Amino acid sequence: MMGSENDDESHLHSSKEEMENLFLREDGDPLTINHVNGDKSNSNYRSAMSTLSDSRHPSIVVTPADSDPLFAPPSYYRESRSPRSKPNGGDRGSSYLEPPSYADVIFSPFDDISEINGSEDGGSRHSQSSDSLSRSPSSLSSDYIKITVSNPQKEQEATNSMIPGGSTYITYQITTRTNLSEYGGSDFSVRRRFRDIVTLADRLAESYRGFCIPPRPDKSVVESQVMQKQEFVEQRRVALEKYLRRLVAHPVIRNSDELKVFLQAQGKLPLATSTYVASRMLDGAVKLPKQLFGEGGGASSVEVVQPARGGRDFLRLFKELRQSVSNDWGGSKPPVVEEDKEFLEKKEKMYDLEQQIINASQQAESLVKAQQDMGETMGEMGLAFIKLTKFENEEAVFNSQRARANDMKNFATSAVKASRFYRELNSQTVKHLDTLHDYLGLMMAVQGAFADRSSALLTVQTLLSELSSLGARAEKLEAASSKVFGGDKSRIKKIEELKETIKVTEDSKNVAIREYEQIKENNWCEVERLDRERRADFLNMMKGFVVNQVGYAEKIANVWTKVAEETSQYGRESS
Amino acid sequence: MESTTEQPRNISGSMQSPRSPSSQPYLSVSVTDPVKLGNGVQAYISYRVITKTNLPDYQGPEKIVIRRYSDFVWLRDRLFEKYKGIFIPPLPEKSAVEKFRFSAEFIEMRRAALDIFVNRIALHPELQHSEDLRTFLQADEETMDRFRFQETGIFKKPADLMQMFRDVQSKVSDAVLGKEKPVEETTADYEKLKHYIFELENHLAEAQKHAYRLVKRHRELGQSLLDFGKAVKLLGACEGEPTGKAFSDLGTKSELLSIKLQKEAQQVLMNFEEPLKDYVRYVQSIKATIAERGTAFKQHCELAETTKLKEINLDKLMLTRSDKVGEAEIEYREIKAESEEATRRFERIVKRMEEEIVRFQEQKTEEMGVAFHQFAKGQARLANSVADAWRSLLPKLEASSTV
Numbered sequence: 001m002m003g004s005e006n007d008d009e010s011h012l013h014s015s016k017e018e019m020e021n022l023f024l025r026e027d028g029d030p031l032t033i034n035h036v037n038g039d040k041s042n043s044n045y046r047s048a049m050s051t052l053s054d055s056r057h058p059s060i061v062v063t064p065a066d067s068d069p070l071f072a073p074p075s076y077y078r079e080s081r082s083p084r085s086k087p088n089g090g091d092r093g094s095s096y097l098e099p100p101s102y103a104d105v106i107f108s109p110f111d112d113i114s115e116i117n118g119s120e121d122g123g124s125r126h127s128q129s130s131d132s133l134s135r136s137p138s139s140l141s142s143d144y145i146k147i148t149v150s151n152p153q154k155e156q157e158a159t160n161s162m163i164p165g166g167s168t169y170i171t172y173q174i175t176t177r178t179n180l181s182e183y184g185g186s187d188f189s190v191r192r193r194f195r196d197i198v199t200l201a202d203r204l205a206e207s208y209r210g211f212c213i214p215p216r217p218d219k220s221v222v223e224s225q226v227m228q229k230q231e232f233v234e235q236r237r238v239a240l241e242k243y244l245r246r247l248v249a250h251p252v253i254r255n256s257d258e259l260k261v262f263l264q265a266q267g268k269l270p271l272a273t274s275t276y277v278a279s280r281m282l283d284g285a286v287k288l289p290k291q292l293f294g295e296g297g298g299a300s301s302v303e304v305v306q307p308a309r310g311g312r313d314f315l316r317l318f319k320e321l322r323q324s325v326s327n328d329w330g331g332s333k334p335p336v337v338e339e340d341k342e343f344l345e346k347k348e349k350m351y352d353l354e355q356q357i358i359n360a361s362q363q364a365e366s367l368v369k370a371q372q373d374m375g376e377t378m379g380e381m382g383l384a385f386i387k388l389t390k391f392e393n394e395e396a397v398f399n400s401q402r403a404r405a406n407d408m409k410n411f412a413t414s415a416v417k418a419s420r421f422y423r424e425l426n427s428q429t430v431k432h433l434d435t436l437h438d439y440l441g442l443m444m445a446v447q448g449a450f451a452d453r454s455s456a457l458l459t460v461q462t463l464l465s466e467l468s469s470l471g472a473r474a475e476k477l478e479a480a481s482s483k484v485f486g487g488d489k490s491r492i493k494k495i496e497e498l499k500e501t502i503k504v505t506e507d508s509k510n511v512a513i514r515e516y517e518q519i520k521e522n523n524w525c526e527v528e529r530l531d532r533e534r535r536a537d538f539l540n541m542m543k544g545f546v547v548n549q550v551g552y553a554e555k556i557a558n559v560w561t562k563v564a565e566e567t568s569q570y571g572r573e574s575s
Numbered sequence: 576m577e578s579t580t581e582q583p584r585n586i587s588g589s590m591q592s593p594r595s596p597s598s599q600p601y602l603s604v605s606v607t608d609p610v611k612l613g614n615g616v617q618a619y620i621s622y623r624v625i626t627k628t629n630l631p632d633y634q635g636p637e638k639i640v641i642r643r644y645s646d647f648v649w650l651r652d653r654l655f656e657k658y659k660g661i662f663i664p665p666l667p668e669k670s671a672v673e674k675f676r677f678s679a680e681f682i683e684m685r686r687a688a689l690d691i692f693v694n695r696i697a698l699h700p701e702l703q704h705s706e707d708l709r710t711f712l713q714a715d716e717e718t719m720d721r722f723r724f725q726e727t728g729i730f731k732k733p734a735d736l737m738q739m740f741r742d743v744q745s746k747v748s749d750a751v752l753g754k755e756k757p758v759e760e761t762t763a764d765y766e767k768l769k770h771y772i773f774e775l776e777n778h779l780a781e782a783q784k785h786a787y788r789l790v791k792r793h794r795e796l797g798q799s800l801l802d803f804g805k806a807v808k809l810l811g812a813c814e815g816e817p818t819g820k821a822f823s824d825l826g827t828k829s830e831l832l833s834i835k836l837q838k839e840a841q842q843v844l845m846n847f848e849e850p851l852k853d854y855v856r857y858v859q860s861i862k863a864t865i866a867e868r869g870t871a872f873k874q875h876c877e878l879a880e881t882t883k884l885k886e887i888n889l890d891k892l893m894l895t896r897s898d899k900v901g902e903a904e905i906e907y908r909e910i911k912a913e914s915e916e917a918t919r920r921f922e923r924i925v926k927r928m929e930e931e932i933v934r935f936q937e938q939k940t941e942e943m944g945v946a947f948h949q950f951a952k953g954q955a956r957l958a959n960s961v962a963d964a965w966r967s968l969l970p971k972l973e974a975s976s977t978v
Contacts (some may be wrong), residue, residue, distance in 0.1 A: 196589045349813065356810040363799070365808040372801040374792040381785035398933060404940040411947045418954070523712040535818045539976040542821055546972065549965040557958035563951035570944030 144250045145178035147263070149241035154192075169193050170233055171242060176263045182255055188264055189557035196262065196269040197240060203258040203271050204247075209452040209515075210522030212445035212530055213253065246441075251529070284498070295572035312554040346527065347450055361436035368430055377421030382415030407567060414563045418556050432548060435541040437535065446530065453523050456516040460544045463509040470505060474498045580905060584909070602628045602697045604712065606642075606690040609682045620682060622689065626712045634713055641716055644669065647689055648724045652709040660919070660927030661702060661869045662935055664695035665856030676848045680841065701927075708734050757875045759869065768932065769865060783851040790844045797836030804829030816973035824971065828964045839957045847947040850942055857935070864931075876923040878914035885910050891952045948967070 151173040175189045195218075203218035217239035220232070244263075248254045261270060385408050392405035474495060481491040605969055608623040626638045655663050667688035693711075696702045710722060760766075804826040811822025885907045892900045 077844055096833070125819070176750065287740075330927040339789075353810075353813045353886075356806070356813050360803075360806040360810045363803040366799040367803045369798075372798040374796050377785060377788045377792045380788055381782065384778070384782040384785050388782055390775060391778055395767070398768075398936045399773075400933075400940040404943055407940075407944055407947055411951070462921060531815075535814070536976065538814070538818050539821060543969070543972045543976060546825070546968050548964045550962050550969070553958045553962035553965070557955050560951045560955035560958065564948060564955055567944050567948035567951060570941065570948045 031329060040148050049285060094246070142181060145180055145183075145254070146178065147241065147244045147248060148175045148177075149237050150175065152237055153191075157507060169195075170236075174239055174240075174244065174263065180254075183260060183264065190263065190266055192262070192269060194236065194240075196271075199269060200258060200262045203251060204256065205448070206254060207256065207258060207457065208305070208522075210449055210526070211250075211252060211409050212442065212449045212521030213454075214243060214250065215441050215444045236370070241381055260401075265317060271372065275407060279364040305481065343450075343453070350446050350450070350527075354440070355445075357436055359438050361433070363442060364433040364436055368433065371426040371429060375419045375426060378415050378422060379419030382412045385409075385412035388412075405553065410563055410566050414559045417559050421556050421559070423554050425468065425548060428548045432541050432544040435537055439537070442530065442534075446527065449523050449526055453516070453519050456512070456519045460512045460516050463512050467502065467505050467509060470498065470502050474502060579785070588967055590942050593709075600628075600630055601628070602630055602703060604690075604697050606686055606693060606695045609686050611677060618686070619679070620677075620684060620829070623711065638713055640709070640712065640714070640719070642719065644685075644689075646711065646719055646723060647692060650696075650707055650711045653868075654702060654705060655863065657705065657707070658702060658927075659871065660864060660931070661699070662857065662864055662931045664692050664699075665853065665860045667856075669726075673911050679842070684845060687845070687882055688849070688853065757965070758873050772858060772861050772865065774900060776855060776862070777853045779851065779858060783848065783855055786843070786851050788847040790840050791967055793836050793840035793843060797833045797840065798838060800829045801833035804833065817971075821968075821972060821975055824968055828968060832961055832964055834958050835957060843950065844951045845955070847946050850946040854939060854943070857939070864924075864928065868921070868928065871921040871924050875914070875917040878910065878917045882910045883905070883915070884913040892907030 109528050149172050153173075154168050154172050157167045157169060171191045171193045174187055175187075175190055177184070177187050197216055198219065201213075204213055217236065220236075247259055253259060274470060293423060389405050389408045389412060391409070392401050396402050396405065476499065477491055481488045481495065485489070515537050601624070605625050606622050607625060612621050613619055621641050621643050624640050624642050626633065626637045628638075632910045649734075650670070651663055652668050654661075667685050677711060694706070696708055702708065712717070715724070761847045782882075806826075807822050807829065808826030811826065813819075835844060876903045885903070889900070889903045892903050897903075
């Protein structure tokens, strides 16, 4: 997401060699000791920011391939259960310490290295976040469920076709670690392919209408060649992990059967790809009630509660379309107007919010890039001065040259130090501002929830107007038949059938209304929850961002203050 | 630093206090007040050059003249011609990107650089006595124009073009005379110096390049903070309390810091990147002096050679009691005089350079020290502002999130 420039990588590679040669290590400068040695797995700099930022925010940072050999690689470890975070019973976001100086607290080196278990998954170098469910009211981080996606492997499609060598696909290992009782087990692992994720997402969408379901990763329309490429696979792995973690963070969806099955059932995923009977045909003559009957008779609430799908519910779609058109033209008015107004307002507010989140997240990306660039250029300048220092020292003839070389060396090492701080600042900034990115996904989920509501309403309205037209027909028939003395056998039969149809439609309508009400309530709960959580998440994001900026600014100020003092004999005028 | 062949007094310049007691000679110059004159392509900037002095050769105590960039170039070229061996202070570059040429920042930077240029000359123990300097500081504008046109004609040639021309000339003559290798000094110390100067230019140029980029980065970061602040404020407008207010405060701080970053960018440009550029220019000026020394050395060698030949020839003629002896003797004397003059010139360059290099190193140590100091102060100040600004948000943020 937040890309970083890699174009200076090669330059830095060679510069790193130079730096090793050039650096005079006399002063025990931690800069030289740690980084000239190219210590790549240097975890000393896992910033305490991760403890101070929102510990329960399930977002994972997507790390670009920023393997910077010159400086410590940015550490994206999010430690939500480090000993430093305050336990907070239900308190949303204040796992904050109150340090006298942020610089001191934040940057004391960590001895807590326990969470660096990148070994268990070959693919994942980063994001070992454990998703503690401190969103639940009883949170003391005692309930937990942690999902890891790892170990992508190529597998062959088992096919009976005559074509030799079937197509290949990638499967991922999905490991769950939990102490939730619903899962009856603490550690399990399954293999799934992307298609299974799609199935899971579809099933959840059907079962949880009205809920803000996190959107699944996109299907990519790419060639199979690209699909195999490591970069694509890695991106997808990260996206899958993020998605699953979001799912288990949702208080309702976490307990869904579909998800449990997905995470636990070994072998092939036992979720149907569609609830619709496969044999249902495109049948224009099938009437709506019969569709709703299904094969077993009686109103199948499952189908009623699903929006009409193209192809299968041809007739229903047609009717609902007609209904929505007549709605638009003020034909038969929907039963409740008042609520809709509130709903429409809310919808518009959500839309505005989404636009602003998009904008803010774009500007956040620019900010990150600018910070990155600043750090890089500062470092390059420092290196150039280091070279100049070495040169002057080698060629010095006069004392003035040696003095200058000395000044330059202090300056250069400070520039390199400051550069490193900028980069660390940035990697933390990415973590915090990623909250904005995450909410983009959630806003999509909200849209989905609202869409569920609208389509449920449409179903209700369609049934209502169907009822009213059926009723009108029945009345007409009865009126006509009453004129025939003794009864009109054929008409009476028709009336009977019609009354039967009306009854079934009435039942369906009631089911649809119940469903609609349920969805409305789901909507409302979800939006409430989202608003609450978003407020907490955004506040935490801001706090994290700000504390981070303060800490690193203090560090950088210290570096330069020292240089200013060391060169104070040169400043004649104050400015 | 005083040369024994020139006047012994050292005039204090404007870099020291101008309020020196009136008995002590002083010469203080400032370049001020840039004004755009002319229209379109012909447009140029003119500067007021104010000279305060008690020197007898000058119209004191104060004289103001109007000068333009090409007048400064004239002065530099004349000094380069007359004071071979001295590192003539460098001028800021002539051309600039068209639309930037009249921006306030560029004009100010150039003015500052020209001020430094003149003051360095006024401070230099030899150059400060130059007649051309006097002309530059005192002559009325018409006279100045005349001098300028006389010297260079309508088409101005930069000094190094002239130098290149001379180099080509001498190379051609070498080829004609059948000399393959150009005659060069090969003393170890001088070789070392030449190598040092040429390498130094490369290193400095790279450092300066990065310094310039750093200025840009400051500007970019400032811009992105501004945009981020605006976006965050808009986001806050969509949210209820306390998030809305928090976003609004965050955005305001971000915009505030953006301004500080732009200011610091300008400071870095003027107080750090420009001195580095000046350093590079100075080294280039030294390279020109090195070339002059090379020419002088060659002349000295060639004339010494020619003199010897003439002497041998004269001796031969004297032995044979030829009637051409008289002529030959006159020729010999003339060549000998020229040769001695060339040798004197060369040796003067060598001596001057020895003194100049010491002076140069000391000056640069001081100037770079100042530059580092200014940069560090600026960065520290900026970082502290950043810390203060963000820190001020924390109490409210803490309070909001525990609600």
